[in-house]
Amino acid sequence: MNKRLLGALGTVIVGASVIAGIGTYVASAKNDSRVLVATAAGTMNTPQGNLPHYTLDMSAYPDSMAGTHGASGGPHPDWVTYGPVTNFQVPAHSVITVTIKQYDSGARITNDFFATIHGTIDGTALINGKSVTSVDPEAVGHTFTLRGLSDAKTQLFVSVPLPSVPDALVPDSGYTKTPNVVTFSFITGGAGDYVWNCEYPCGDGTIARFGGPMSTQGYMSGNFTVVNA
Amino acid sequence: MTTMMEHSASAPGHSAPKRALIERLNIFTAFGLGIIGAIVFWYLAKAILPANTDGSYIKSNRDQYVLFSMIGWLIGFMTGIGALIGPFRWLLGKDLNHDENMFYAGKDQGVKRYLRYTTDHKVVGIQYLVLTMIIFFVGGTLAMLIRTNLAHPGGGWLQPQTYNAIVGTHGIIMIVGTIIMVTGPFGNFIMPIMIGARDMAFPRLNALSFWLIVAAVPPILSSFFLGGISTGWVAYNPLASQAPPGMDGYIMFICIFALSTMVAGANITTTVIKMRAKGMTWNRTPIFIYGVVASVALALPAFPVFFLSQVMSGMDRATGSTFYNTTGGGSGWLYENLFWIMGHPEVYVILIPAVGALMEMAPVFTRRPLFSFNMAVMGIAGISGLSVLVWAHHMYTTGWAPLLSAPFMLTTELISIPTGLLFLVLIGTLWRGRLWMTMPAASIYALLWNFMIGGITGIYLSDVPVDGALHGSMYVTAHFHYTLMGTGLTGALAALVFWFPKMTGRMFDKTLSWVGFWFVQIGFNIAFGVMFFVGLAGQPRRVDAYAALFSRGNMITTGGAYLIMTGMLVMLYGVISSWRHGALAPMNPWFSKTLEWTVPNPVPLENFDVLPVVTSDAYGYGKAKS
Amino acid sequence: MSDLDTQKRPSIFERKDVKQTVFFWVIFTAIIGYVGATAQARSMGASASETMSTTIHMIKVFTWVAAPIAGLVAAMAMTTLIGKIHFGDAPPEEADHQIRNSPRLTATWLVVSSVLCLFAVVWGTIVLQNDNAALLNPKAMNVNVTGQQWVWNFDYVDNGTVRSEDLYLPVNKPVVFHVTSRDVIHGFWIVQMGIKVDANPGYITTTSATPNKIGIYDLRCAELCGLYHAYMQKKVHVVSQSDYDAWIKSHGGQI
DSSP: HHHHHHHHHHHHHHHHHHHHHHHHHHHHHHOOOOOEEEEEEEEEETTTTEEEEEHHHHEESSSSSGGGGOOOOOOOTTTTEEEOOEEEESSSSSEEEEEEOOOOBBBOOSOOOGGGBBGGGGGGGTTTTEEEEEOTTTTEEEEEEEEEEEESSSOOEEEEEEEEGGGGGSSSOOSSOOEEEEEEEEEOOOOOOEEEOSSSSOOBOOOSSSSSGGGGGTTTTTEEEEOOO | HHHHHHHHSSSSTTTHHHHHHHHSHHHHHHHHHHHHHHHHHHHHHHHHOOOOOOOOOEEEEEEEHHHHHHHHHHHHHHHHHHTHHHHHHHHTOOOOOOOHHHHHHHTOGGGGGGGSOOHHHHHHHHHHHHHHHHHHHHHHHHHHHHHTTTTTTTSSSSSSHHHHHHHHHHHHHHHHHHHHHHHHHHHHHHHHHTTTOOOOOSSHHHHHHHHHHHHHHHHHGGGGGTTTTTTTTOOOGGGGGGGHHHHHHHHHHHHHHHHHHHHHHHHHHHHHHOOOOOOOGGSSOHHHHHHHHHHHHHHHHEEEHHHHHHHHHHHHHHHHOSSSSSTTTTHHHHHHHHHHHHHHHHHHHHHHHHHHHHHHHHHHTTSSTTTTTHHHHHHHHHHHHHHOOOOOOGGGGGOOOOHHHHHHHHHHHTTTHHHHHHHHHHHHTTSSSSSOOOOHHHHHHHHHHHHHHHHHHHHHHHHHHHHHHTTTBHHHHHHHIIIIIIIIHHHHHHHHHHHHHHHHBBBOHHHHHHHHHHHHHHHHHHHHHHHHHHHHHHHHHOOOOOOOGHHHHHHHHHHHHHHHHHHHHHHHHHHHHHHOOBOOEEEHHHHOSGGGGOOOOOOOOTTTOOOOBSSOOOOOOOOOOO | HHHHHHOOOOGGGGGGHHOOOOOOOOHHHHHHHHHHHHHHHHHHHHOBBBHHHHHHHHHHHHHHHHHHHHHHHHHHHHHHSSOOOOOOOOOOOSOOOOOOOOOHHHHHHHHHHHHHHHHHHHHHHHHHHHHHTTTTTTTTEEEEEEETTEEEEEEEEGSSSSSSSSSEETTTEEEEEEEEEESSSSSEEEGGGTTEEEEEEEEOEEEEEEBOOOOEEEEESSSOOOOOOOOGGEEEHHHHHHHHHHHHHHHOOOO
């Protein structure tokens, strides 16, 4: 009697450990588990008052040979990717200024809505130093689009297009020396879990090229966590 | 018998090279040849197929290579297990002789016969049992990962693409596991003895159907290393067209599994129609047989459609056809229709044999006749007939054909009438019986409880306006777990305990069966009972993150899921320990009247020395009025 | 002996097990009906449209209609459970009868379940008919909904070229949604309005609602659509007509 129940208990413990082991392994096998924490940069005057100011820097590459996936390009060297890190952490109730260097070429975006800038302060962004509210939908490389769940917390929706680098300026190997530099600022609300991704179909698939790097976190998408400072 | 053995011993090496080949093939050569086949086909595809470039409609050849090498795997595996020897010998005009057939039946081979292409239905039944347990272990592990990720509202423990892959694989592998969980082990081991037959009608097809499923498992598991199945178990197009090559694993898995189901369906149906014992009229055929036949007969029209839908899906991915691509004149609705023409009969493929098994046990554990045998048969027939006419209730909200919503609502709700008959039969059998409380008997009550909840929530979902609020929410997930797991798995676990003595010669440990039963049933009702309410509150299905307002319900569900895991692991230990050193079982431990209990333990190779003659049905319990 | 017993049995309702069953039946029906209806309705939360109110009402009524059936099965099961239960390895005595059928009971069961089924179908069809008629309402405003991995866009076609990512609706005005998708299949679902229709690439599907309460509601994607399906959610702002007009104007549309 006791022996049987002990055996059953043993099986439960062993089985649960095996499952926990598999779970731990699967959970830790992330494409990009690093998190870039925003750098403090004093304060900034905004329509909502004087708020703490933080900055984030990132780039968008036409392949995976730079930054996050290692010099060899990781398992998919030909996939487009953001870098050097795709997970970000920023403080709540602050101004975040994001600077993106965009090295990739592009074409017409499928939805003009994402050629327009949404959710930034004044609805503007600086593109190569020039303040604009939208870009030419015929020449978009990627977008940086940030959103969260629909719940009681503060909503955050930011979407900024990254204009494409003209094909003539894209070298056969390596990256262009003159990336487009996109800078924009937005104000975070309360703490919460958000995600960001690219809304320009630049991955695998036939009907809409949203597969591959577009559907794999760590390439054209990642986590964006807002924490209480 | 002895003369036969002497004969075979006295004529060794009569056809020595060929026999040696048969003897050498087993699961290891199958895996070896399968892997070689996959590699060879990979390079062949690479050498032959024209290369696609980044600018082509299909950006690369990767899906072609993956699909080809999986076909190579299948061919290699089936060759390696010896499935092709019979057909080749037949084509050459040198069909297997008696000794070789005896070898194929696994005569005098001990444990080795379980690792071979063995045709004895009892061996195939045990093989199915072990395979089902392995599949449930994999699917259950994935379920635990899902629930662990959902314990926290924001998700993030798993990456979203990993989570989606786990949800999809859990879904499809559990569907396959539940499809084979009753008709596989018990339909193969018990059913032929129950009808008084010496084996299946087509023993080699029986082995074929089993080894096809074994061949199908590596492709689905390989999908984890090929980017995963990002589409859920339904693999809707056009989402499937942008999925990673893991999707090809799904496609091959379904195609091979569908082949297996078709083969098994033809085999079991023929066996039951042609090979019942003398005197076993349809009125005297046990109700479990009806359950098994209805299940596999439903699979006969359903799975070819599934096969077809996946072939087209694979062509869309690999060759640039546009069956499901609107821009090329196709339609995602076509896929949804093909899928659910399989998908709805399939839930009854799972459900009916499990209910049939419990209806078989009900008279045994109440010591009275089955109440209203005719209604039980009509219930099973009615469900089977209607189930092929209801598929579009999965598509009320797809917008495919709003005008067809009302007719499909009618056919769907009509199913509640034959389903009600099954309740009537079970509750009528319990009524005024002498309840012999064992784990299978308790499972009848558990089934009534779970199936009632699953059935009534099904009525809400079948109503088109209500479905507008509930479709695609966790409510649906809870509903079908109540039917497939709460009803189907409950019946399968009861069948395991009930028929374990005949299959292994040993009794299933009583204490462990009860401990497992309560953990599973309590955990199940906590987990999925609460899931209804997060669904009503608006939590969508298949999400890795959810709004904070659903967090309490999800937390409770996760706790319930861990209880289920505990119960299933206890059952696993029960199987292993009882099989190894359980109490030796008498010939008929439940004092049942069906034929499988009239053969000794272990069941001899061809079951019956003298074929039985049946003079009454198997439900003559109770004291006759004098 | 047993035969004599059976013949002496005067009336079915005087038997102990039948009395117990009736007692449990009443209790279980009440519990199942009440708990089932209230708990489900409470979980569905606030309703923001007539469609949702009808749905909640239907779930309540279906629960009460199903409760006697579920209650009867539960009561009969309960009665058999509180009777004599035999544990042990050997079987109990055989039951004292060999009853194999009861045509009257079977017929009653069939008729009752058919009537209930018919009721559900007829009522469902009537409500469905009303929902379909609402799609043709000429006074309704039109909103084009486009799903895209993993965002929604709303075009207020009656108000010029306004496009938004959150949905804004004036209160008490019927609205017809024309839903489509740019890539894969999505599910357009306004939770508190109880409406849902898939967004299919290349096709336009329709659904309609009349929001009847000012507030902020949830729009969630109901069809797995890839990586961020879980995040394909937005707010639905139901506002007064004047607030709506102001919002349209501020976004460059005309009234």
